[in-house]
Amino acid sequence: MEMALINNRKIASLIGVLFLLPVWGYALQAEVSEANHCQPVSGSEQHSGQCEHNANNTAYDKFDGVVYRGVINAKPVTLEIIGQGDRYRMTVDGLVTLGELNTERGFEQDENASLFILNWQQPEAEQIKFVKLSKDHSVLVRVDANGQLDNTATLQNIQ
Numbered sequence: 001m002e003m004a005l006i007n008n009r010k011i012a013s014l015i016g017v018l019f020l021l022p023v024w025g026y027a028l029q030a031e032v033s034e035a036n037h038c039q040p041v042s043g044s045e046q047h048s049g050q051c052e053h054n055a056n057n058t059a060y061d062k063f064d065g066v067v068y069r070g071v072i073n074a075k076p077v078t079l080e081i082i083g084q085g086d087r088y089r090m091t092v093d094g095l096v097t098l099g100e101l102n103t104e105r106g107f108e109q110d111e112n113a114s115l116f117i118l119n120w121q122q123p124e125a126e127q128i129k130f131v132k133l134s135k136d137h138s139v140l141v142r143v144d145a146n147g148q149l150d151n152t153a154t155l156q157n158i159q
Helices: 002-037 049-056
Strands: 066-072 075-082 087-092 095-107 110-118 128-132 139-143 149-157
Antiparallel strands (some): 075 087, 087 095, 095 110, 128 139
16 A cells, blocks of 8 residues: 555656656747847848847846947947857947957967957948957057058057
């Protein structure tokens, strides 16, 4: 009798787990779907107001990225390198852009420079490039459409 009671409990627990597993999976899928809803397809797209509202209400324990700030073309610019260094969030005069980031080693004669290419999977005309030269790791210098340094467009590391 006692053995039958234990088996019935095990069976009931197993049925409960099997019933709740799909519900749990659906909840996780919905959470991921909601998070992806606010992600733009390319870095040139802007968030909707709803996505910005949700992002502003999110509390973070710690920011692990690198932040650069400056003024380019008379507009305040903040560039945050986020994720595993493969994404960015750039704010230009209050407008936020999220996108993918790629880095390349070397620029012109500086083999130890790091070239940051924002929107690297987009056509070259949509890419934004900054370089961190080996002589000063705290500054990013904008690279213009001709591949030349624009020393009037710099961002400083604020950390």
